[in-house]
Amino acid sequence: MAKAAKQAKNGISDKREAILRAGVKVFAAKGFFNSKVADVASEAGVADGTVYLYFKGKDDILHSIFDRAMAEFIAEGRRELEHIDDPAKQIAKIAELHLSRLGADRSLAVVFQIELRGSTKFMEAFSAAAFAEYLEIIRKTIERGQKDGAFRSDVKPIIAAKMFYGALDEMVTNWILSKKPYPLEPLAGEVVKVFLGGLNA
Amino acid sequence: MAKAAKQAKNGISDKREAILRAGVKVFAAKGFFNSKVADVASEAGVADGTVYLYFKGKDDILHSIFDRAMAEFIAEGRRELEHIDDPAKQIAKIAELHLSRLGADRSLAVVFQIELRGSTKFMEAFSAAAFAEYLEIIRKTIERGQKDGAFRSDVKPIIAAKMFYGALDEMVTNWILSKKPYPLEPLAGEVVKVFLGGLNA
Amino acid sequence: MAKAAKQAKNGISDKREAILRAGVKVFAAKGFFNSKVADVASEAGVADGTVYLYFKGKDDILHSIFDRAMAEFIAEGRRELEHIDDPAKQIAKIAELHLSRLGADRSLAVVFQIELRGSTKFMEAFSAAAFAEYLEIIRKTIERGQKDGAFRSDVKPIIAAKMFYGALDEMVTNWILSKKPYPLEPLAGEVVKVFLGGLNA
Amino acid sequence: MAKAAKQAKNGISDKREAILRAGVKVFAAKGFFNSKVADVASEAGVADGTVYLYFKGKDDILHSIFDRAMAEFIAEGRRELEHIDDPAKQIAKIAELHLSRLGADRSLAVVFQIELRGSTKFMEAFSAAAFAEYLEIIRKTIERGQKDGAFRSDVKPIIAAKMFYGALDEMVTNWILSKKPYPLEPLAGEVVKVFLGGLNA
DNA sequence: AATGAATGAGCATTCATTCAT
C-alpha cells in the first residue's frame, strides 16, 4: 500500500490519535502533573521525541484532549437537539447526553472533572471558549422555554443554566470519586425532575 | 515581655497563621503546582526552612488550608442552622452562607474551587471526610423536609443534595472565572428559588 | 558512520567510562560526601542529568568504581598467581601486585583507602563480597604453605591473612597521606620479608 | 551545693562529656555524615544550641572524640610500657592494649575504624598528630629491639611499625564488620607471634 | 550557661524538551 493511501486509510494521523488516547489514560491514572511525557509516549507506543512532532508540549496534549472531546460533545448535542422542539425534552436530552457520554468513558471523565481543573490557566481557557458554548446551548434552551411560557420567567436563564450544568457536573464528580461503581446515566431523570419541577411539594 | 503575654499578643502561632494565609494567596495566584515553597515563605515573611517547622511539606499547607476553612465553614453552618426549623428556610440559609463565605474571600474560593481539585489524591481526601459531612447536612435537611411533607418524596435526598451543592459550586466557579467582578451572595436567592420551586411554570 | 563502527570507536560506552574516571578523580580530590554530582558530571564533560542515564545515583558511582576495580584486581591476581607454585613466592607476588596496582593510580588508591571506608554501609558491602574473595586468596595460599610444611602450622591461616592484608593496606594508607611522594611498590619486599621471616633475630 | 563545688565534683563539664559520649554512640550507629547535630544533642540530653557552647561544630565533636581517646590511649600505653624492658614484651603489651581497649568499646572502635577515615581531611589531621605519636612509640620499641640485638636489623623500623599497626588495625576492622560476635583481645597473641617470629617454618 | 525557634545556603534528582542521526 502506498504511503498516501495508508495515510488516507488511517486518517490524518495514526500517531496523533494514539497519543491523545494515551494521554487520557495516563492523565486519568496518575494526574496531569504527575504524568511524564515519557509515560504518555510509552503508552502510545511511540518514542518520546515523536510526541513533539504532533504536539507543542505536555500542556498541548491536555488542551487537545479537551478540544477534541468538547467539539464532539457539542456536535453530538446539536445533532440530537435539532429534532426536538419541546424545551423540557431538550433539557432532558442534554442531561442524558452529558451523563451517558462521560459515564461511558471513565478516564475521559476523570480528565474533565479533575485534571482540567487543576490550573486556573486551563480553567480560564476552558471557561472562555468551548465551555461557554456549551452553557450557551443550555441557556438558549431555557430562554426558549420561557418565551413559550413553558418555563417560569422570573429566573435569569443564565443562572438556571449554570445551576443545571453544576448539578450534572456534580453527579459526574461524585460518580468518579465513588468507591462503588454504579451507572451514571440513570441519574439524568432525577436531575431533570428536580430541575424542572422543583423540590417543593 | 512575659511568655504568656507574648502568646496572647501573637496568638497561638504567628508564623503558622502567616504561612497559611500566604499559602492561600500564593496558591490562588499561581496555582498549587506552580507555586514554590519559597514563594509561600517569602509571602509569609519567614525563611524557607521555617515552613517545615509548622508543616510537613507543600502538600500539608494545602491540606491544612482546606481543613481549617472547612471546619470553620461547617461549624458556622451548624450554628446558624440550629435556630431554624423550616427545612426550606434552612436550605436558603445554606445557600446564603455558602455563597457569602466564599464570596468574601476570592483567594480562598480559588483554592477551594480550582486548586483542591487538581489532584485525585486531594479530591479523595476531600470527598472522604469534610465534604461528606457538608453534603450530609444538606441531605438531612432535605430528608426532614420530605418527612414534614414540605418537600416532594419521589426524589432521593442524596441526589437532590448533590444537585444543590453542585449548583452552588458552579456559581462560585463561574464567579471566580468571570472577568467582570460581581457580588456572589445575591445569587443565593435565585438558586434556592429554582431548586425549591423548579423551572416549570 | 555505521553504528557498529561508532560503537567500536567509542567502546561500549564512552560516557559511562568518562563518568567513572571522573568519579575517581573528584571523589579522591574532595571526598565522596563533599563531591557534588555536578562536579563529577562536569569533570566527565557531560550534563548533570546524563549521570542518571548510566548510574542510579551518586552512591552507585562509588559502588561501580569499586566493583570494576576490584574485579580487575582479582582477575589480574589470579592470572599472575597461576604460574607460581611456591606459596612464599605467591605471597611475594600478591604484595607486589597490591602495592604496584594502587601505587600506580593515586586517585583510585584514595578512593579505596579513604572514601570506601567512610560508611559502614559500603564497608559491609565491601567486606561481604569482593573483599572476602581477596582475603580468601591470601588465606588459601597460606594454608597451602602450611600443608607443604613451608609455613609454620601453629598460626590460624585466616589470622595471618588478615595481618598480611592489614600490613599492605597500612602501607597504602600511609603512602597516600604522606606529604612527600615516594614509590609504593618497593615496600612489597620489606613487608614480605617481615611477614615470612618475622622480626626476631 | 555551691556551683563551684558542683563543677569540681562533676569535672570541668558534665555537658561536654555527655556530648562526647553521645557523639560516639550516634556516629557509630548512623555514620558521621548521616548523623545530625540534633541527634547528638538529643542523645546527650541537651538543647541543640548547647552543643555550640562546647564545640565549634559537628566536625569538632568528631575531632574531640579522637583527641581525647587517643590521648588516653597513648597515656595508658606509656604508663604500661614503662615497667617493661624487653622490646618483645613491649610489642606484646601494645598489641594487647590496642585490642583490649577497642574491643571493650565497640562504638568507639567503629568511630575509629570507620568514621574517622571517611574524609581525607580527618585522615590528614589524624596522620599528622596523635597517630604519628602512636606509631612513633611502636617504631622506637622496634628500634630498641634492633639495638639490643633482639630484633633483626635488616628491616626499617618504621616499615615494621606500620606493618604491626596495620595488622592490629585490620583485626579491629574485621571484628567490627563481623556478623558474629567474638572477643577481640585474644587475637593479640597470634598477631605478636607472627609479627615477631614470622610465618616461615 | 542554656535554650530551641529561626535561618537560609546547599544539592541530588527529575523530566520536558531538543536535535543529530
Place this chain on the structure above:
DNA sequence: TATGAATGAATGCTCATTCAT
C-alpha cells in the same frame, strides 16, 4: 517521519549554625 540519548533548568527539603531570650 521517527528516534531516544542527551540536556540542564528547576525545586522541595535538610540541617548546621545562630541568637534573642
